[in-house]
Amino acid sequence: MSAFTPLLDSVNRVRGVRGSMIVAADDGLIVEADLMIGIAGPAVAALVASLFRRARRSVQAAELGAAAYLQVEADEGLLFAAAPPGLGDLLLVVVAESWVNVGLVRLEAARVAEALA
Amino acid sequence: MRRGDLEEFIGDLKGPVDTFAREAAVRLVLLINGSGQVLAQRGFARALDVMGVAALGAGIHASSRAVAQLLGMPGFKHLHQGGAAGQVFIGPFQTPSEELILITVFGEDSSLGLVQVFYARLVEEVQKLPGWSQARPTTDAAQFERDLEAGLDHFFGAT
Amino acid sequence: MSATPTQVRQWSEEVARDPGNLAFLPLAESYREQGRRDAALRLCIRGLERNPENVEAHHLLGVIYAEGGEPVKAFDEWDIALRLSPDHRAARRAIGMLCVERADWPAAVRHLERAVADAPDDAELRSAFDLARTNAAVSAPMARPGPAPASPGSTGSAALAPPPAADSTGGGVGGVGGVGGVGGVGGGTAAGSNVGGSAVSGGSMASADLNRTVDSAPSAAAARGGSTSAAPPAGNAGGSASTDRPMAAGEAGAAAGTAAGAAGGPPRWDSLQDEFAALGAERGVVGAILLDEQGYVIAGEMTVNGRDRAPEVAAVLSGASSEAERAVKHLGMGAWRGILLETPEATVRLAPVADGGMLAVAARREVPTGWVLRLAARARDAAARWLGAGGGP
Amino acid sequence: MSLVNYSTREITSKIVYYGPGRSGKTTNLQYIHAQVPEDRRGRMVSLATETDRTLFFDFLPLDLGSISGFQTRFQLYTVPGQVYYDATRKLVLQGADGVVFVADSQRAQQDENIESFRNLQVNLLEQGVDPRTIPIVLQYNKRDLPDVLSLDEMDDLLNYRDLPRYEARSLAGAGVFDTLRGISEQVLRRLSQRFGRAVE
Structure with missing residues (x-):
């Protein structure tokens, strides 16, 4: 149990969330994870971090500010990534069912991101 | 003859290596054996440059394993060298025939995490290749001998 | 300063237990001081087998060799020590003095210059340096020769014509550097240069745009700082097509058709552009753009700080679509339907369109996220209608 | 054993220059590097000190062109000569198809030559290679120095x-290519014998 465990717990309590992780944004490696069985944690961490980095570059190029929140909707599920406002190296990554209450996840993610800063 | 089986089908390695390069968005990929010989590569402009990287990569792998042994450890799962302009990942893995080593160079389009994920898939794919124990095709020995003479004469000058 | 017998005993016990133990070094040193040269030598070599990068051990071995009358081997050891640690003063001093003994003046000067800088008060060093400098100045340099010119005869060969110059190890470790260098021109760099090009040529169109903007949609222009167009003229169509996508032949043809069509009946592109422009004119919206599979802008604008950022955004976003696709595919989540991005200033919605392209809608943060999603859905419908009517490539 | 890639029709063989410190192994490679046209060779990689004592190995890839439809390449390596670099020597020797033993002809270097040659046999045996069957050629180097055997x-x-065995003065280049031709021939001939067996 690390300092991150309670943070992940709070996200995982939302119905429909299948797991969450703290990920190093630059190298896409897991720092701490709490996932349901069957989720390929390292793959999710690496792929979502990579997508987040690209999204961050694109909004920066457009001078729209520093991306702090990313949400990917797919046929069978949702992925979320949230970075602290100061854009430290850490990223919260969440995997959820497609029927999850997106608003609740966003709220919890924002709280965790703030705690990471 | 531990490598005897490998030679026939190293062409089959190209598929997994290409997939890895594309999916992991890396710049260079090299698959070599423990002696530094190249089995597959992608992204290099010159065949002879490939060999230089392969030789050094095999050296890095061999020496890091020696370090692990000195420290009483079985070996490293992989090696990673970070850098601002580019990063290098060296991952050894076992096949039914012998140990192979993947060397890859990547930039900001990829990440250590991505490389690790797709490296694991490459290892799975390579280990599953059906060719590990197939019979070897043959070539005409007499013809080879004749061509060998001519080739040596061409390179060194007739003596 | 000599070691006490207790220390020596302790060191030798440690080395006996583990030949790689670093105690071999003080032990060898104390053997050397006692005049037990062979024992010191053996100990040093054994220690180096386990610790080949131990600089002090190389240096000590050099000293032992030198004292045993083997200057060549001593030189090698100090040379290795300096390679491993160029700041090793003792090795630098020793090799410099050795070069003086061998009358290798240029090398002596090179080494001693550095040694003197490190130890300006060392009188012996200083006089050796002066001696070397004087001699180096008068004698022709006798540096170690590189690969000599080809000697004809047995080594001559038809295939191996002598190249102009001997390269020796110059290419050496450069091989390693090459690894990092090869891919130096990454996607980011290429995108950057592309962006520069478009921005410059796009600029020439700006004044014409502005006039039309004020004419056709004054209220929208006022709301957004009066700098962007709601309904771009045909001239802009030709301009943005030729600057944004210089290479795609099929699309260039389509763009040419559009420009030419402005004179005749209204082309399909106009209707698409009109719809995207209307979206972009909504209050608080920064812009809406449609991109093709390769990241070229098909329609729309995205104006930030008075400049159309569409090409920049497109260049970076071009990979996002395939990256999103890769991510969800590998995670077994089917196809991707949309991406929502938030910064402290803006909300950005990305969604795939039928032919592998993508649309992006950006709004300032005060616009509710739900509204941004609805605008994106409208843009998606417009794109689908256009593609359905044969507007795709 | 040489690596034969049937699909891309390539043969790659590894040749290791072995011998005591300062016998001229690196000089052999440097000379070859300097003489071979650029399109026939790769970069020479040298992990060496400023005065060319090899720390890890030198490496030079060569392209011999096409033999029997196979693109034929050689990888030349040297090993460090200092006795304590034995671990490195073993690593470099791994998978070698042929060995050039570069001996220093000077009388004063007798013991070093014997010691290094013995070390070669031991290291080959340790890797399960029979020193009597792997192609080895000898190069007696530094023939131009005074007091040579x-x-x-x-x-x-x-x-x-x-x-x-070949006489050489590797600094001047004499004998360097004779030696390389000698080992190339042996290595490739051994390979052709393997083809022969495959045909039978």
Whole structure:
């Protein structure tokens, strides 16, 4: 149990969330994870971090500010990534069912991101 | 003859290596054996440059394993060298025939995490290749001998 | 300063237990001081087998060799020590003095210059340096020769014509550097240069745009700082097509058709552009753009700080679509339907369109996220209608 | 064993220059590097000190062109000569298809030559390679220096198996290509014998 465990717990309590992780944004490696069985944690961490980095570059190029929140909707599920406002190296990554209450996840993610800063 | 089986089908390695390069968005990929010989590569402009990287990569792998042994450890799962302009990942893995080593160079389009994920898939794919124990095709020995003479004469000058 | 017998005993016990133990070094040193040269030598070599990068051990071995009358081997050891640690003063001093003994003046000067800088008060060093400098100045340099010119005869060969110059190890470790260098021109760099090009040529169109903007949609222009167009003229169509996508032949043809069509009946592109422009004119919206599979802008604008950022955004976003696709595919989540991005200033919605392209809608943060999603859905419908009517490539 | 890629029709063989420190192994490679046209060779990689004592290895890839429809390449390596670099020597020797033993002809270097040659045999055996079957050629280097052993004396010292041997002055380049041709021929001939067996 690390300092991150309670943070992940709070996200995982939302119905429909299948797991969450703290990920190093630059190298896409897991720092701490709490996932349901069957989720390929390292793959999710690496792929979502990579997508987040690209999204961050694109909004920066457009001078729209520093991306702090990313949400990917797919046929069978949702992925979320949230970075602290100061854009430290850490990223919260969440995997959820497609029927999850997106608003609740966003709220919890924002709280965790703030705690990471 | 531990490598005897490998030679026939190293062409089959190209598929997994290409997939890895594309999916992991890396710049260079090299698959070599423990002696530094190249089995597959992608992204290099010159065949002879490939060999230089392969030789050094095999050296890095061999020496890091020696370090692990000195420290009483079985070996490293992989090696990673970070850098601002580019990063290098060296991952050894076992096949039914012998140990192979993947060397890859990547930039900001990829990440250590991505490389690790797709490296694991490459290892799975390579280990599953059906060719590990197939019979070897043959070539005409007499013809080879004749061509060998001519080739040596061409390179060194007739003596 | 000599070691006490207790220390020596302790060191030798440690080395006996583990030949790689670093105690071999003080032990060898104390053997050397006692005049037990062979024992010191053996100990040093054994220690180096386990610790080949131990600089002090190389240096000590050099000293032992030198004292045993083997200057060549001593030189090698100090040379290795300096390679491993160029700041090793003792090795630098020793090799410099050795070069003086061998009358290798240029090398002596090179080494001693550095040694003197490190130890300006060392009188012996200083006089050796002066001696070397004087001699180096008068004698022709006798540096170690590189690969000599080809000697004809047995080594001559038809295939191996002598190249102009001997390269020796110059290419050496450069091989390693090459690894990092090869891919130096990454996607980011290429995108950057592309962006520069478009921005410059796009600029020439700006004044014409502005006039039309004020004419056709004054209220929208006022709301957004009066700098962007709601309904771009045909001239802009030709301009943005030729600057944004210089290479795609099929699309260039389509763009040419559009420009030419402005004179005749209204082309399909106009209707698409009109719809995207209307979206972009909504209050608080920064812009809406449609991109093709390769990241070229098909329609729309995205104006930030008075400049159309569409090409920049497109260049970076071009990979996002395939990256999103890769991510969800590998995670077994089917196809991707949309991406929502938030910064402290803006909300950005990305969604795939039928032919592998993508649309992006950006709004300032005060616009509710739900509204941004609805605008994106409208843009998606417009794109689908256009593609359905044969507007795709 | 040489690596034969049937799909891309490539043969790659590894040749290791072995011998005591300062016998001229690196100089051999440097000379070859300098003489071979650029399109036939790759970069020479040298992990060496400023005065060319090899720390890890030198490496030079060569392209011999097409033999029997196979693109034929050689990888030349040297090993560090200092006795304590034995671990490195073993690593570099791994998978070698042929060995050039570069001996220093100077009388004062007798012991070093014997010691290094013995070390070669031990390291080959340790890797399960029979020193009597792997192609080895000898190069008696530095023939131009004063106080060198005669060829007979050198043979008595090292060549009890009647291996091909070449005189050389590697700094000037004399004998360097003769040696390389000698080992190339042996390595490739051995390869052709393997083809022969495959045909039978």
